[in-house]
Amino acid sequence: MTTFRLTRVLIAILCCTSLLAATSARAEQVVVYSARIEQLIKPMFDAFTRETGIEVKFVTDKEGALLARLKAEGRNTPADMLITSDAGNLWEAAREGLLRPVESEVLESNIPAHLRDPGKQWFGLSVRARTLVYNTQKVKPDELSTYEALADPRWKGRLCLRTSKKVYNQSLVAVMIDELGEAKTEQIVKGWVANLATDPLSDDTRALEFVAAGKCDVTVVNTYYYGRLMEKTPSLPLAIFWPNQAGSGVHVNISGAGITRHAHAAPAAIRLLEFLSSEQAQNLFADVNMEYPANPRVASAPAVAAWGGFKQNPINLVRAGELQTEAVKLMDRAGYR
Ligand code: FE
Numbered sequence: 001m002t003t004f005r006l007t008r009v010l011i012a013i014l015c016c017t018s019l020l021a022a023t024s025a026r027a028e029q030v031v032v033y034s035a036r037i038e039q040l041i042k043p044m045f046d047a048f049t050r051e052t053g054i055e056v057k058f059v060t061d062k063e064g065a066l067l068a069r070l071k072a073e074g075r076n077t078p079a080d081m082l083i084t085s086d087a088g089n090l091w092e093a094a095r096e097g098l099l100r101p102v103e104s105e106v107l108e109s110n111i112p113a114h115l116r117d118p119g120k121q122w123f124g125l126s127v128r129a130r131t132l133v134y135n136t137q138k139v140k141p142d143e144l145s146t147y148e149a150l151a152d153p154r155w156k157g158r159l160c161l162r163t164s165k166k167v168y169n170q171s172l173v174a175v176m177i178d179e180l181g182e183a184k185t186e187q188i189v190k191g192w193v194a195n196l197a198t199d200p201l202s203d204d205t206r207a208l209e210f211v212a213a214g215k216c217d218v219t220v221v222n223t224y225y226y227g228r229l230m231e232k233t234p235s236l237p238l239a240i241f242w243p244n245q246a247g248s249g250v251h252v253n254i255s256g257a258g259i260t261r262h263a264h265a266a267p268a269a270i271r272l273l274e275f276l277s278s279e280q281a282q283n284l285f286a287d288v289n290m291e292y293p294a295n296p297r298v299a300s301a302p303a304v305a306a307w308g309g310f311k312q313n314p315i316n317l318v319r320a321g322e323l324q325t326e327a328v329k330l331m332d333r334a335g336y337r
Helices: 005-029 044-053 063-074 089-094 104-110 167-180 182-195 204-212 223-232 266-277 277-285 319-324 323-332
Strands: 027-034 055-060 081-083 123-135 217-224 240-243 251-260
Touching: 005 089, 027 063, 027 266, 044 055, 044 266, 044 277, 063 081, 063 089, 063 167, 063 182, 081 089, 081 182, 081 217, 081 266, 089 167, 089 319, 104 266, 123 204, 123 223, 123 266, 167 182, 167 217, 167 319, 167 323, 182 323, 204 217, 204 223, 217 223, 223 240, 251 266, 266 277, 319 323
Parallel strands: 027 055, 027 081
Antiparallel strands: 081 251, 123 217, 123 240, 123 251
16 A cells, blocks of 8 residues: 555545544534523423433524524524424424424323324424403303303403414414314304404403403413413402313413424434423423423423313314414404404
8 A cells, every 4th residue: 555545544534533523523412493482491401411411502583583594594404403382383394394203102102192293293392271361350250161152242342362463363263163164263253353342462461461451351362471470460350261161172282393304413302302291301391481281291380280270172283284374364354453
C-alpha cells in the first residue's frame, strides 16, 4: 500500500468515526415543535432528561405556524416531534404527510383508542373537556341538559359563545354532525346564534367573565379555563355542568403528539412520547394545565377531581378532523361568526 493510499484510508476511517460520533451525539437529543407553551411542557422534558440523559430542545409557536414550518422544511426539518393542543391540527399534520406511524405497545396500552389516531400517527396526552358553565345566581343545574338544548328559545338572550374560528368549537360541531347529521346540527347551531346575548367572544376566559358578570347565563368552555379563573377568584358565581350524560357524553379534545415524518432521532423521540404517556409523566402533563390525564390509570389532580366525574364522548377524534371543514361551512351558513 502506498503512503498516499494509506493516508486516504486513514482519512476515511477518521472521517467515518467522527461522523458516527456526530450521529450518536445527535441521537441523544430530541427536537420538539410545540403549540403547548413552555410552562406546559418543560417540566416533563426535564423529567425525561433526568431519567434518560436525552436532551430535549423545543420551539413553541401557534399550530398553523408550526405546520407551515414543518411543510417548508421538508426532510431538512430539525423537528422530531410535533405537540399540539387539539386533535384537529394533529389530524391535519397527518393528512399533510408530516407525521409517521408509530408502532408501540406502550402507547397503545397507555392511551385509550378514542384518544389516538387509528393510523398510529398521533396520540392524545391530556384530555380537555368542553362543557357548560353557568351563573349560579341565574340558573339552576336542572334547567341544563345538553349542548343541543342550548338552542331552545328559553335561552334567548342568555347564551355566550366563543368565536366559531376556534378549533375547539369546530371540533364540537364536527362531532355533532357525525352524531346528529348535518341538517339537525345546522338547526341547533342556528338556535344557539338566535340565543346569543352578545357577539361571539374572543376566548373562553372572556366568555366565563361575561357569565360571571351576569351579561349572559351560560356558556361552553374548556374546563381548565374555568379552573384557572376560579383559582384566581373563588367567589365568582360560576359552576360546571356536565352535559349529554344520558346520551353520548361530554365532548372532549386532546393535547397530543406525533413523530415527524423526517425525524432524525425517531427512536429517542418515540421514547419521549412513551414517557409522556407513562404514569410518571401523565400527572405532570395534565396537572400543569388542570386537564385530565389521557392515561386512565392516572388520577386527576385533586382540584380537577373536585368538579366531579363525567362520561366522555367516546367517539374517535379522527372524526373531528375529517368533519372539520364541513363544520366550518355549517357554522358560517348558520351565521355563527
Ligand atoms: Fe385552550
